[in-house]
Amino acid sequence: MKLPFILAKRFVAGEQFESSVPASKALNKANHQLTLDLLGENVATKSEADASVAAYIKVLDGIKEYELLSGISIKLTMLGLDIDVEYCADNLFQLLEHAEKQEQFVRIDMEGSAYTSLTLDLFKRAHERFGPKHVGTVIQAMLHRTKEDIAECASMGADIRLVKGAYKESPKRALQKMSDIRDAYNAYAETLIQHTPFPRFGTHDDELIRSVREYLAHHELSYNRVEFQMLYGLREQGLSDLNRLGYPTRVYVPFGTDWFPYFSRRLAERKENIWFVISTLFKR
Ligand SMILES: Cc1cc2nc3c(=O)[nH]c(=O)nc-3n(C[C@H](O)[C@H](O)[C@H](O)COP(=O)(O)OP(=O)(O)OC[C@H]3O[C@@H](n4cnc5c(N)ncnc54)[C@H](O)[C@@H]3O)c2cc1C
Numbered sequence: 366m367k368l369p370f371i372l373a374k375r376f377v378a379g380e381q382f383e384s385s386v387p388a389s390k391a392l393n394k395a396n397h398q399l400t401l402d403l404l405g406e407n408v409a410t411k412s413e414a415d416a417s418v419a420a421y422i423k424v425l426d427g428i429k430e431y432e433l434l435s436g437i438s439i440k441l442t443m444l445g446l447d448i449d450v451e452y453c454a455d456n457l458f459q460l461l462e463h464a465e466k467q468e469q470f471v472r473i474d475m476e477g478s479a480y481t482s483l484t485l486d487l488f489k490r491a492h493e494r495f496g497p498k499h500v501g502t503v504i505q506a507m508l509h510r511t512k513e514d515i516a517e518c519a520s521m522g523a524d525i526r527l528v529k530g531a532y533k534e535s536p537k538r539a540l541q542k543m544s545d546i547r548d549a550y551n552a553y554a555e556t557l558i559q560h561t562p563f564p565r566f567g568t569h570d571d572e573l574i575r576s577v578r579e580y581l582a583h584h585e586l587s588y589n590r591v592e593f594q595m596l597y598g599l600r601e602q603g604l605s606d607l608n609r610l611g612y613p614t615r616v617y618v619p620f621g622t623d624w625f626p627y628f629s630r631r632l633a634e635r636k637e638n639i640w641f642v643i644s645t646l647f648k649r
Contacts, residue, residue, distance in 0.1 A: 373628045376598045376638075377404070378620045382427045385620035388597070389433050396608050397616045399435035400472060400594070401428065404621035407442045411452065414445035418456045422463050429467055436470035438617065441484055454487055461495045472524075475503035477532040478539065485514060489521070497524040503567070505530030506550035507539040515553045519560035526565040526594060527553055531630050551576045558584075558591065565615070567594040569603065578612075588612050596631070599638075 370380055378385035382403075389399055403424055408414050421439055428435045444456040457473075464471045473488050475481065488502040501524030504515055508530060518525050529546050530539065540546045547570070554577050557564035566577055577591060588611040595604045597618045608614040619627055631638050 368625065370624070373624045376596065376619070376628060376631050377624045378597055378618045380620065380622045380624075382424055382620060385618060386427075386431050386433070389435065389618055390431070392597075392616050392618070393434050395605060397604065397614045398592075399433060400438045400615060400617045401433070401435050402438040402474070402617060402619040402621075403443075404619050404627050405443045405623040406440045406476065406626060407447060408445065409447065411445060411448060414443070414448060414452070414456060417443045417445075418460055421460055425460075425464055425467060425469050428469065435618075436472060437464075438472045438474045440474050440476055441487060442476055442480065446480060446483060446487075450483060450487070454490065457487060457491060458494070461491055461500055465495055465499050469499070471500050472526060473500070473502040475505055475528070475530075478508060478534050481505075481508065481510065481514075488523075492521060492523055497522060497562075501525060501565075503528055504553065505532075505539075506553055507534065507546045509538060509540070511549070511553060515556050519556050522561055524563065524565070525557055525561060526567045527557060528567040529570075531634065547572060555580055558586070563590065563592065565592040565594050567617070569595055569600045571603070574603075574607070599631075 378388040385401070389401065392399055401424055403420055405417060408417060421437060424437055428437070439460070441453055441457065445453040461471055473484060473491070475484060484502065488500070491500045503526045504511055504518060506527060506529050527550065529550060540549060550568070550573055554564070554566060554573070558580060566573065568574065574593060581588065581590060592613040592615055593604065593607050594615040594617060597616055604614050604616065
C-alpha cells in the first residue's frame with residue numbers, strides 16, 4: 366500500500382523534480398546552496414539501476430535548465446551496488462562524466478555499514494579520476510572505523526560531509542551513546558578543518574555547530590572555511606541564522622516517489638518529527 370505524499374510533505378520537496386523546483390528556488394533566494402537528492406535505494410535489477418542513472422542525469426540537466434545553485438547526492442545502492450560492483454562503478458563514472466562536462470558536483474551519500482568499504486573504495490577511484498571539484502562523499506562519526514577513514518580522506522584532501530550516521534548499527538560497529546558520538550564528531554571535525562580546504566558539516570545539533578564555530582574562532586579561521594548543511598524541512602531558522610552570520614549554508618533537498626525509507630529515518634531520529642507530520646495533515 367502506498368502512503369499519501371501529504372505525510373512526507375514536510376521533509377520531501379515534491380514527488381517529481383519539477384514540483385520540487387519552487388522550494389529549491391526559494392531556498393536559493395534565501396542564500397542557501399542545495400543538494401538535490403532523488404530518493405531511492407537498494408535497486409535489485411540492472412534495468413532499475415539504468416533508469417536511476419538516466420533519472421540522475423535528468424536531474425543534473427534540470428539543475429542547469431532551472432539555474433539552481435545545487436549539486437546532487439546519490440546512493441550507490443540505487444546505481445546497482447547490490448548487483449555488481451564494477452557495473453555500479455561504470456554507472457557512477459557515467460554520471461560523473463556528465464557532471465564534469467557541465468561543471469557540476471556529485472556527492473556519494475553514505476548508507477549502512479555493510480556498504481562503507483565498498484562506498485569508500487568507489488569514492489577513492491572517483492576522486493582520483495574526477496577530483497574534489499566534482500565528487501565528494503560522507504563520513505559517519507558514529508562508526509568505529511571512521512578514525513582511520515577520516516585520516517585517509519583528510520590526507521587525500523577529499524570533499525567530505527561529516528554526519529553522525531542515520532542507520533541503526535551494532536555496538537561492535539558503532540558508538541551508541543550520544544555523548545560519545547558528539548565527542549567523536551568534534552574530533553573528526555577538527556581533523557577535517559585542519560587538513561581539507563572546505564569541510565561540510567551535516568547536522569542540526571547546536572552543540573556540534575557551536576563546537577565548530579568555537580574552533581574556527583579560536584584558530585582565527587574565516588567563517589567561509591566550512592559549510593553547514595541541514596535537511597529540507599528541519600531547522601530552517603537555525604540555518605538562516607548561520608547564513609546571516611556569514612557561514613556558507615546548504616539544504617539537502619530530497620524529492621521523488623520513493624520517499625518512504627528516508628521519511629521513516631527522519632521519524633525514527635526525533636519524536637518531534639512525528640508531530641510535524643501530524644500537523645501537516647491538518648495544514649492542507
Ligand atoms: C545535510 C545532511 C546530509 C546527511 N547525509 C547523511 C548520509 O549520507 N548518511 C547518513 O548516514 N546520514 C546522513 N545524514 C543524517 C545524519 O547522519 C543524522 O542522522 C541526522 O542529521 C540527525 O543527527 P543530528 O546531528 O542532525 O541531530 P540529532 O542527533 O537528531 O539531534 C541532536 C540535537 O540536535 C537538536 N536538533 C536536532 N534536530 C532538530 C530540529 N529539527 N529542530 C531543533 N533542534 C534539533 C536537538 O537539540 C537534538 O537534541 C545527513 C544529515 C544532514 C543534515
